[in-house]
Amino acid sequence: MGMAKSMDVSPVSVGLGELLALSDQARQLQLRPRVIRARQGGQYISRMRGRGMEFDESRPYQPGDDVRNIDWRVTARTGKTHSKVFREERERPVLVSVDGRRSMFFATRGRFKWVQAAHLAALLAWTASQAGDRVGGEIHWETGFHEFRPRRGRKSVLHLLKALVSHASVDQAASPSMEKVFRRMRRTAHPGSLVVFISDFRGFDEASERQLARIARHNDVLLLHIHDWLESRLPAGGHYRLGDGEQIIELDTRRPELQQRYHGNFEQRVAHLRSLCRRLHMTWLQCATDDDPLDVLRSVFGKQK
Numbered sequence: 001m002g003m004a005k006s007m008d009v010s011p012v013s014v015g016l017g018e019l020l021a022l023s024d025q026a027r028q029l030q031l032r033p034r035v036i037r038a039r040q041g042g043q044y045i046s047r048m049r050g051r052g053m054e055f056d057e058s059r060p061y062q063p064g065d066d067v068r069n070i071d072w073r074v075t076a077r078t079g080k081t082h083s084k085v086f087r088e089e090r091e092r093p094v095l096v097s098v099d100g101r102r103s104m105f106f107a108t109r110g111r112f113k114w115v116q117a118a119h120l121a122a123l124l125a126w127t128a129s130q131a132g133d134r135v136g137g138e139i140h141w142e143t144g145f146h147e148f149r150p151r152r153g154r155k156s157v158l159h160l161l162k163a164l165v166s167h168a169s170v171d172q173a174a175s176p177s178m179e180k181v182f183r184r185m186r187r188t189a190h191p192g193s194l195v196v197f198i199s200d201f202r203g204f205d206e207a208s209e210r211q212l213a214r215i216a217r218h219n220d221v222l223l224l225h226i227h228d229w230l231e232s233r234l235p236a237g238g239h240y241r242l243g244d245g246e247q248i249i250e251l252d253t254r255r256p257e258l259q260q261r262y263h264g265n266f267e268q269r270v271a272h273l274r275s276l277c278r279r280l281h282m283t284w285l286q287c288a289t290d291d292d293p294l295d296v297l298r299s300v301f302g303k304q305k
Helices: 016-028 072-078 113-130 154-166 178-188 206-218 256-280 293-301
Strands: 053-060 082-088 093-099 134-141 144-151 194-199 220-227 239-243 248-252 283-288
Touching: 016 113, 016 154, 016 293, 072 082, 093 113, 093 144, 093 178, 113 134, 113 154, 113 194, 113 220, 113 293, 134 154, 134 178, 144 154, 144 178, 178 194, 178 206, 206 220, 206 256, 220 256, 256 283, 283 293
Parallel strands: 093 134, 093 194, 194 220, 220 283
Antiparallel strands: 053 082, 134 144, 239 248
């Protein structure tokens, strides 16, 4: 999956102009369950509930109507069988949670995981807004959270995009854990919402899983896993010194057991998340740092021609 040549994008930072421009690309997407299709290897697609349904009217029963939708009160009053007719609710909350912790500011190929996450968040926000849905969510940083209440209209998307560009944060003493991220979202998401988590999911543990399961019980959930090639396998055999400004470690990647253990740990973590999506009926997508975010989303949410 190649990078979109038409986009002049920095590999390490995000500009407001490029996120605004994604409004046009978002018109190729549609967050509706009937257009979901699996074409990308390694993903898991769950049929989404979609928007809620609200009662519209009762009409005489027609062959093929679901007997569960029979309106017994009208049937008893008129003496003729009537069915309830429902229509799709005009809007629903779409909540986008974006991981802005230190581990997201990294890449050995393509663009920083954070840049990919910002583009995915913008595409999804524009898509939801163009469908008339209410857009909200949050960004979580090392220093806390920046929350956006779901609202309709272009202004709600602009608030999110400006925060993605400015790295705005709320001063707090402790860095948020994944469990805290999911627990906050569980309190925010009303039943029937579409909740999207864009993250590398570092620090995902049993406590995180319990909170996520509660969210998935009453909402559609999409997990978008951002990863870099180096996170899945070590470079070719050699001796490397790695540092973060405070500590230095040495790796001898010529050792096969080290290569296998490193790759195995990544595959095990991803397999667990994918299995969790199957069990909780969530959708799982992966986006590498050298993927085109639009292609990743279009593989599942692309409009049918």
